[in-house]
Amino acid sequence: MNYPEILHHGARDGVTGSCHQLNMNAQNSLLIDCGLFQGAEISAQGQSGADRLNIEFPLDGIRALVATHVHIDHVGRIPYLLAAGFKGPILCSEPSAKLLPIVLEDAFKLGFCRDQKLAERYIKVIEQRIIALPYKTWFSLIDQPDLSCRIRLQRAGHILGSAYVEIDLRYPRTGAKQLIVFSGDLGAPHAPLLPAPKSPYRADTLVIESTYGDRLHEDRRSRRQRLEAVIEQALEDEGSVLIPAFSIGRTQELLYELEDIIHRKTAGRSCASSEELQGLAGAPTDWPQLPIILDSPLASRFTAAYRQLQPFWNQEALRRVQAGRRPLEFQQLITVDSHHDHLRMVQHLARTARPAIVIAGNGMCSSGRIVNYLKAMLGDSRHNVLFVGYQAKGTPGNAIQRYGPQGGYIVLEGERRTIRAGVSSLGGYSAHADQRGLINFITRMREWPSQIRLVHGEAEAKRQLADALRQRYALTNRPVAIFSE
Known part of the structure; x- marks a missing residue:
């Protein structure tokens, strides 16, 4: 098997239930978000209803969970992840570290037990797991003879604390390296309270949301x-x-x-x-x-x-x-x-x-x-x-x-x-970037990604965004492989 490998456990065919697994090698992987499915959407395994709460993938080798932001469709299944036996840290931005316990306490009371003392004990466990990362700062997760993994969070402009994730993978034995970016949810410009997101310098592989990939927001x-x-x-x-x-x-x-x-x-x-x-x-x-x-x-x-x-x-x-x-x-x-x-x-x-x-x-x-x-x-x-x-x-x-x-x-x-x-x-109030914003996030990089995976969007939104991106790449004679899972 070729590594790195990306698996999608949610937000593959819709806009909720975000959960993506980056297999770095046979022994080590990283989870990006673990959210609830909402509405009529189903899990990656085709399950619906109460079954969508279950963790349907093995946890062996998952070294950490990175929470891009604290919306329930990105973090709502964390209680079920812990119940399934996940023992690793939860990495998130400093503002998210303050907001996440509030979200998960509410999720615990709704999904498990309304007893306040039990909820407080549970939240203490959560707080012990959280590692708050400053923006723009590399964090070394793995430093082994055959694998090095660094993580950096950058402002995503979606909600307070939201981040996109840069993952720098290096394989010292072979000299191979790969920079993978997970967008999380990207914000739109002119949002109250929040600075607009700035694109990364480069990416080899980009996993990007496509919620509004088929439209432009009102002014x-x-x-x-x-x-x-x-x-x-x-x-x-x-x-x-x-x-x-x-x-x-x-x-x-x-x-x-x-x-x-x-x-x-x-x-x-x-x-x-x-x-x-x-x-x-x-x-x-x-x-x-x-x-x-x-x-x-x-x-x-x-x-x-x-x-x-x-x-x-x-x-x-x-x-x-x-x-x-x-x-x-x-x-x-x-x-x-x-x-x-x-x-x-x-x-x-x-x-x-x-x-x-x-x-x-x-x-x-x-x-x-x-x-x-x-x-x-x-x-x-x-x-x-x-x-x-x-x-x-x-x-x-x-x-x-x-x-x-x-x-x-x-x-x-x-x-x-x-x-x-x-x-x-009322249009113009979406906290998500529109098609122009998503394309700008990519084309404002100094080095555009050669592989793009479209997630967190309905079929038509992903199709139109993929078409628009292929046109932009063709205009500059850049090669690209675009996947809409």
Whole structure:
């Protein structure tokens, strides 16, 4: 067998369940991510349902797990990996080292046991396994007579702490060497809070995501204005705007942009008091008085962690902080923590249709508190649902997005709900690079990879990205082998 060899245990034919194994030689391998499958997607072995949680590959020789970032479709199966007997370290960036225990505690409670003491013991084990790597710094994983492996993380611009992985392999006995790059999820330019990713100098083999390999995003620089316009249009219906959002990344971006809208609208004007906001008393007439309701304890924990990780923010965000602004904890922001308060909020907004913006998890409406809001409010034409993220096939979010504008229905937790609420989708909010961004990531390298493996994308996205890449390579007479598993 020729080494190195790459095996894909997830995100091969879809956009969730990322898990890739780099076999460096017969005795040593490296795992890149270990995420959950979501929606209608299946595992590499064709299993679906509860079976997708299982670790379906042998762990012999896996020396470490590298977590590119902490989204659940990249790290959600780590509890099952440990339960299957994985004993190695978990390598990740410094911000991810702070965020990962929060994600995995939640995953442990949902998938294994809700006992807090057991969860805390489990998290201590996780924290002992984590090795936090600074960006731009080589880490030596293996240094043997027949194999040397160094790893370096670089900013990926997807969410806070996200990284792409450079793996420098050398085989001293033969003199062979190979530089392999795993992109993880790459971010798009002009993202709030995060610096844009910069391409590596070179790569021999590149494993790259292709989520939006078949399209170009709307102009991200104008997305705040479009967000404002869509919400104002929705509020003319005199109801609430429901925004499904994942707890980490998208939620913080939305808060950051909403704070900026309110800041601009509030110039020279007074806001409602915090007591009025907390009581939701009186109908707000403008943005400075509009309640922004964050109904997700997990998102609140992540938002607090984001605030503690300010050194990793981009320069624009830091300038706002230096100017005395609080991008992630502004006055109009109301956080809902307890389940009791959550149910009260759902009942209040469903009954009164008070204008408000509700951000609740999860982002694809497959679980979480957003489901209760949808069950209570989808049938009321005064309310609106605003999607700002990708909705995977088979998820309730995808069904609402698809059938809502047609006046269709959806089944939520076994109950049929007619969709009378308005349904909108706002482009330009993807945390993933589009086709142009993905191609730029490759063509801005000094030495382009001669082998490219497309993962983390649906068939058409991979096909169109592969075609576009072949054209770019042909224009410069560079050879390339492109595989879309």
